[in-house]
Amino acid sequence: MTTTKQVSNTRVLISKIPEGTAPNKSHFRTVNTIEEVPQLEDGAIYVKNSILSLDPYIRYDFPEGTEETAVVGFGIAKVIKSKNPAFPMGSTFFGPVRWETYSVLDQAQLGESVNLDNGLDKDVPLSVYNGVLGLSGFTVWDSLNRIGDLKAGETIYISSAAGTLGQLAGQLARRKGLRVIGSAGSDEKVAFLKNELGFDAAFNYKTQDRRIALADAAGPQGVDVYYDLIFDDTIDIVLDLLNPHGRILSIGVLALHQGQELAAPKNLVNILLKQLRYEGYMVYEYFDQWEAFWKEVKPLVKSGEIKYAETVVKSGLDIVPETYVRLLQGEFKGKVSVQIGDI
Numbered sequence: 001m002t003t004t005k006q007v008s009n010t011r012v013l014i015s016k017i018p019e020g021t022a023p024n025k026s027h028f029r030t031v032n033t034i035e036e037v038p039q040l041e042d043g044a045i046y047v048k049n050s051i052l053s054l055d056p057y058i059r060y061d062f063p064e065g066t067e068e069t070a071v072v073g074f075g076i077a078k079v080i081k082s083k084n085p086a087f088p089m090g091s092t093f094f095g096p097v098r099w100e101t102y103s104v105l106d107q108a109q110l111g112e113s114v115n116l117d118n119g120l121d122k123d124v125p126l127s128v129y130n131g132v133l134g135l136s137g138f139t140v141w142d143s144l145n146r147i148g149d150l151k152a153g154e155t156i157y158i159s160s161a162a163g164t165l166g167q168l169a170g171q172l173a174r175r176k177g178l179r180v181i182g183s184a185g186s187d188e189k190v191a192f193l194k195n196e197l198g199f200d201a202a203f204n205y206k207t208q209d210r211r212i213a214l215a216d217a218a219g220p221q222g223v224d225v226y227y228d229l230i231f232d233d234t235i236d237i238v239l240d241l242l243n244p245h246g247r248i249l250s251i252g253v254l255a256l257h258q259g260q261e262l263a264a265p266k267n268l269v270n271i272l273l274k275q276l277r278y279e280g281y282m283v284y285e286y287f288d289q290w291e292a293f294w295k296e297v298k299p300l301v302k303s304g305e306i307k308y309a310e311t312v313v314k315s316g317l318d319i320v321p322e323t324y325v326r327l328l329q330g331e332f333k334g335k336v337s338v339q340i341g342d343i
């Protein structure tokens with residue numbers, strides 16, 4: 001007689017779509033089901049999730065319909081059953097997982113995944129592979145290289161600079177010889193940028209007039225590059241302040257995640273008049289560069305030359321929605337992970 005093994009699977013669902021507002025706890029529901037360990041199709045894997053990466057963009061993925069949906073984020077997991085040779089049983093997986101204890105991932109869902117055992121450095125905490133050495137870090141490294149066209153002596157301005165992407169963007173730009181200005185939402189974060197990460201200047205966008213603060217921080221050299229993580233009306237200000245041949249690198253949409261109005265600049269003519277370049281970047285097309293990213297950035301993280309702040313909350317899945325809401329409210333610096341199990 002064969003017995004099918006069963007597991008208890010806790011899962012966070014989106015129960016309500018936030019309309020024109022930031023998500024709050026009431027938009028989520030946690031359910032628990034007893035499920036059979038699934039039979040896998042060729043190419044699929046079955047993972048036990050360990051360290052979930054909480055990313056602002058999850059808000060953007062909320063479906064338009066009314067049906068409850070599982071939340072899909074990125075995270076680190078242990079492969080416990082496999083029909084995919086790239087991710088054998090027992091390997092450490094980084095990629096898209098749902099906010100649940102166990103996930104089945106078919107071949108089509110594995111395109112943005114990495115087998116961490118092929119380069120895992122035990123001297124670096126595993127959670128860092130959610131952040132500065134994960135998708136966030138890769139996004140920054142690749143976008144700056146691919147579309148940044150950064151030149152020593154230029155000035156770059158980074159919004160949400162104390163966030164996961166912002167922290168690394170500032171440090172990588174500085175290593176390339178740029179002058180770095182950042183903005184963040186608290187004086188404590190501003191001090192962190194200047195004192196810990198070595199930003200040349202930083203300001204609190206909540207308490208200071210952004211136009212005056214940015215112009216003051218830039219001084220007569222002006223601004224050459226804007227690393228935009230928000231997509232709000234800061235773009236209007238930057239379009240006025242950018243030097244000729246400046247670039248706007250459009251990377252994030254934190255305003256959208258917050259249910260705020262997106263930028264609709266009235267001064268786009270500056271693109272023509274100052275011969276600016278305004279370019280968007282989406283990481284999903286470029287995973288072929290992952291090895292090169294690790295080769296360059298991992299030693300810098302390991303040696304402490306690249307610094308990062310991160311928060312790892314050790315708890316059950318039920319705490320994930322409120323931690324995500326706190327992340328959007330600006331409570332943390334850098335990557336926020338929730339460790340729901342051992343690896």
Ligand SMILES: NC(=O)c1ccc[n+]([C@@H]2O[C@H](COP(=O)([O-])OP(=O)(O)OC[C@H]3O[C@@H](n4cnc5c(N)ncnc54)[C@H](OP(=O)(O)O)[C@@H]3O)[C@@H](O)[C@H]2O)c1
Binds near residue numbers: 136254
């Ligand atoms: N293009 C791509 O391929 C790609 C890849 C990865 C991530 N992204 C995007 O990049 C952006 C940044 O990601 P991240 O992980 O580094 O997030 P993050 O900056 O850590 O996000 C959280 C922080 O955002 C700030 N924030 C929230 N709403 C804001 C607003 N309306 N204006 C200004 N700051 C706000 C808060 O800090 P304060 O205290 O400073 O307000 C909060 O601590 C996100 O939109 C993300 O989806 C894009």
